Amino acid sequence: MTTTCIEPASTASPDVPVVDLRGLSRVFPTEPPVHALRRIDLTVMPGDHVAVVGASGSGKSTLLNVLGLLDRPTEGTYLLDEIDTADLSDRERAAERGQRIGFVFQAFHLLSHRSVEENVMLAELYRGEPRAGRLQRSIEALQQVGLGNRIGFLPTRLSGGERQRVAIARAIVGRPSLLLCDEPTGNLDSHNTGSVLELFDQLRDQGLTILVITHDANVAAHARRHVRMVDGTLTEIG
Amino acid sequence: MARSKMRLRDLADESLAGVFARPARTALTTLGTVLGIASLVATLGISRTAGNQIVDRFNELAATQVTVQARSSGGGNGSSAAQRASAGALPWSVEDRLDRLNGVVASGAVADVPNPGGVKTVPFIDPTTISERTLPVFAASPGLLEAVRGHIAAGRWFDFGHVQREDRVAVLGADIAGELGIVRIDNLPGIFIGETLFTVIGILDEAPRDRGLTGGVIIPSSTAAERFGVTKPERVVIETELGAATLIATQAAIALNPNAPESLSVNAPRDPVRTKEAVQNDVNQLFLLLGLVSLIVGAIGIANVTLVTVMERTGEIGLRRALGASRRHIAAQFLTESVALGVVGGIVGASVGILLVVSVAASREWTPVLDLWLPFVAPVVGALVGLLAGLYPSIRAARMEPVDALRSGT
Numbered sequence: 001m002t003t004t005c006i007e008p009a010s011t012a013s014p015d016v017p018v019v020d021l022r023g024l025s026r027v028f029p030t031e032p033p034v035h036a037l038r039r040i041d042l043t044v045m046p047g048d049h050v051a052v053v054g055a056s057g058s059g060k061s062t063l064l065n066v067l068g069l070l071d072r073p074t075e076g077t078y079l080l081d082e083i084d085t086a087d088l089s090d091r092e093r094a095a096e097r098g099q100r101i102g103f104v105f106q107a108f109h110l111l112s113h114r115s116v117e118e119n120v121m122l123a124e125l126y127r128g129e130p131r132a133g134r135l136q137r138s139i140e141a142l143q144q145v146g147l148g149n150r151i152g153f154l155p156t157r158l159s160g161g162e163r164q165r166v167a168i169a170r171a172i173v174g175r176p177s178l179l180l181c182d183e184p185t186g187n188l189d190s191h192n193t194g195s196v197l198e199l200f201d202q203l204r205d206q207g208l209t210i211l212v213i214t215h216d217a218n219v220a221a222h223a224r225r226h227v228r229m230v231d232g233t234l235t236e237i238g
Numbered sequence: 239m240a241r242s243k244m245r246l247r248d249l250a251d252e253s254l255a256g257v258f259a260r261p262a263r264t265a266l267t268t269l270g271t272v273l274g275i276a277s278l279v280a281t282l283g284i285s286r287t288a289g290n291q292i293v294d295r296f297n298e299l300a301a302t303q304v305t306v307q308a309r310s311s312g313g314g315n316g317s318s319a320a321q322r323a324s325a326g327a328l329p330w331s332v333e334d335r336l337d338r339l340n341g342v343v344a345s346g347a348v349a350d351v352p353n354p355g356g357v358k359t360v361p362f363i364d365p366t367t368i369s370e371r372t373l374p375v376f377a378a379s380p381g382l383l384e385a386v387r388g389h390i391a392a393g394r395w396f397d398f399g400h401v402q403r404e405d406r407v408a409v410l411g412a413d414i415a416g417e418l419g420i421v422r423i424d425n426l427p428g429i430f431i432g433e434t435l436f437t438v439i440g441i442l443d444e445a446p447r448d449r450g451l452t453g454g455v456i457i458p459s460s461t462a463a464e465r466f467g468v469t470k471p472e473r474v475v476i477e478t479e480l481g482a483a484t485l486i487a488t489q490a491a492i493a494l495n496p497n498a499p500e501s502l503s504v505n506a507p508r509d510p511v512r513t514k515e516a517v518q519n520d521v522n523q524l525f526l527l528l529g530l531v532s533l534i535v536g537a538i539g540i541a542n543v544t545l546v547t548v549m550e551r552t553g554e555i556g557l558r559r560a561l562g563a564s565r566r567h568i569a570a571q572f573l574t575e576s577v578a579l580g581v582v583g584g585i586v587g588a589s590v591g592i593l594l595v596v597s598v599a600a601s602r603e604w605t606p607v608l609d610l611w612l613p614f615v616a617p618v619v620g621a622l623v624g625l626l627a628g629l630y631p632s633i634r635a636a637r638m639e640p641v642d643a644l645r646s647g648t
Contacts, residue, residue, distance in 0.1 A: 068560065070640045091564045091565075094559065094567075095243075095562060095564075097560060103561075107553070111557075113259040122558070126243065126244050126558075126562035127243065127562065
C-alpha cells in the first residue's frame with residue numbers, strides 16, 4: 001500500500017525533546033476558576049508515540065490545545081523543538097503551528113467542496129513557500145496513506161476511514177515535528193479504526209513523533225508510552 | 239522567528255474557491271449589488287438620454303417665448319422731450335417691426351380694455367340667456383393668435399383687414415362663450431360691449447402662452463383704440479425659433495422703440511444650455527439617490543450573507559488557524575471573497591443597466607446616451623460595496639479563537 005515515505009521535518013538531534021513541558025498550568029478565569037492543567041511536566045522525544053488517556057473533563061483536550069499552540073498556558077514553560085513558545089507573538093505561533101505541528105481531528109475537518117489533494121495542499125498554504133511541487137507533495141502524501149487511487153475525489157465520496165486518512169495526509173505533508181491526534185478514531189468503525197492505527201504505526205516507525213488523545217484502549221495500546229490525565233494532573237503509566 | 243505567510247495568488251485562489259463553492263448562494267448574494275449597480279447605471283444612462291428629450295419638450299414652449307412690457311418709470315433727467323414722450327411706448331404695429339427679425343416666428347400685442355362696460359348678448363338670438371356680465375376685454379393685434387399659440391375652435395381670428403377697417407368684430411374665449419349662450423358662430427351672433435354691438439367671428443379655446451385670453455373677449459386693436467381709447471398695447475408676445483430667444487431679447491426692445499429701448503422691459507427664458515444642465519442635474523440627483531439606496535440595500539445583503547457564511551464556516555476558520563493561518567489571513571480571505579462578490583455584482587449590474595438603457599431608448603425611439611466611464615467604474619463601485627460590506631464579517635472571522643472555532647465547527 002505505502003509507496004512513498006515523508007520524513008519528519010525535525011532537524012533536532014535525537015537527544016533533544018520535541019516537547020518539553022515544565023510546571024505547565026492552565027486556569028480558565030470563570031467563576032469559580034477552572035484549573036484544567038495543574039503543573040504538568042512532560043517530555044516527548046523524537047519518534048515517541050504517546051497516548052494520553054483520561055476521563056472526560058480531565059484536561060486532555062486543553063493539553064492538546066496548549067501543545068498545538070492553539071491556546072496559551074497560564075504559567076509554566078513549553079519548549080517546542082527548543083523554542084520557548086511563551087515568547088512567541090500570535091502571528092509567530094500561527095507560523096510555528098503551520099511549520100512544526102500536524103493535527104488530526106475526530107471530525108476530520110475536510111473542506112467538502114475541495115478535492116482530496118486540494119485539502120491536503122491546504123497544509124502548505126500559510127508557509128509562503130513556492131507553489132511549485134505543492135501538488136506533487138500532496139499526491140505523495142495521499143499515496144503514503146493509501147489513497148493514491150482517490151486523487152480528484154471530493155471528500156463527500158469517501159468513507160469515514162478514507163476521510164480520516166486524507167486528514168492524516170494533510171497533517172504529515174508539511175513534515176511536522178509533532179503529530180497531534182484528538183480522538184482520531186472516534187468517528188470510525190472497527191475496520192477503519194484498525195487501518196488508521198496501522199497507519200500511525202507506520203508513521204511512528206518512520207520517525208514521526210505522535211501524541212494521541214483517546215478514550216479508546218485499543219488506540220492507546222498502539223502507543224509506546226501512556227500517560228493518564230486526572231483532574232488536570234498528568235501521570236506516566238508506562 | 240518564523241512568520242505566517244500567504245502568497246497573494248494563494249489568497250486569490252482560496253477566495254475564489256470560497257465564492258464559487260456555492261454558486262446558487264453566490265448568485266443570490268450578488269443580486270443586491272447587481273440590482274443596485276444596474277439601477278445606478280440605468281438611471282444615469284436613462285436620465286442622460288431622457289434629459290435631451292425633456293429639454294426639447296421644455297424648449298418647445300418656454301424657451302421660445304419673449305415678452306416685452308413697458309417699464310413703469312418715466313425717463314431720466316437727461317432725457318429729451320421727445321424721448322420722454324416715447325418712453326415706455328409700445329406700438330400696435332409689432333408684426334411689422336418684429337417679424338422681419340431673423341429668428342422671430344410670430345409676434346403680437348395685447349392690452350386690457352379698461353372699463354368697456356358690461357358684455358351682453360343680443361336678445362333676439364336667445365331671449366332666455368339675456369344676461370349682462372362684467373368680463374375682461376382685450377385689444378389685440380392680428381399676430382397675437384400665433385404668438386400665443388392660440389387655437390380657434392370655431393370661426394376665425396381677425397386679420398389686418400379687420401384692423402384697417404376698425405371692424406366691430408370680436409373673438410370670444412371658450413370659457414365665456416358658453417356662459418353667454420354662444421355655441422356656434424355660423425349665424426354671426428352679436429354681443430354688446432357697453433353700448434357697442436360687435437359681431438362674434440370666432441371662439442378661442444386654447445392660448446397656452448396667455449391663458450387669460452380664453453376667459454375674455456378679444457377685439458382688434460384699432461377698434462379698441464377708436465371705441466375705447468386704447469392707444470397702445472401693454473405687452474408684446476414674441477414666438478421665436480428654438481435657440482433664438484436670447485438674441486431676439488436683445489433686439490426686440492430696439493425694434494419696438496428705437497428712441498427709448500431702455501424704457502421697455504424684456505423677459506426672455508434662461509439660456510437653453512443652462513436650462514438643460516439644470517434639468518439634467520435635477521433628474522440626475524433624483525435617480526442617483528434612488529441608485530444609491532439600491533446599492534446600500536445590496537451592501538447590506540452582502541454583509542448579511544457574508545456574516546452568515548462566516549458563522550457557517552466556523553470549522554473551516556478553526557482548521558485554517560490550526561494549519562498556520564494568522565488572523566490577518568482569515569480577515570483577508572473573507573474580505574477578498576466579499577470584494578469578489580461585489581466585483582461580480584458590479585460587472586453583471588453594469589451589463590444589465592446598459593441593456594436597460596438601450597432597451598428603453600429603443601422602445602421610445604431615442605438615441606441612447608451613456609457616459610463611457612460608467613461601465614468601467616461600475617465594477618470598482620461594486621468592489622467598494624463588497625469591501626465595506628465585508629469589513630465587519632471579516633473582523634468577526636479573524637477574531638475567532640481557533641480552539642472555539644474548531645470545537646463549534648464540524
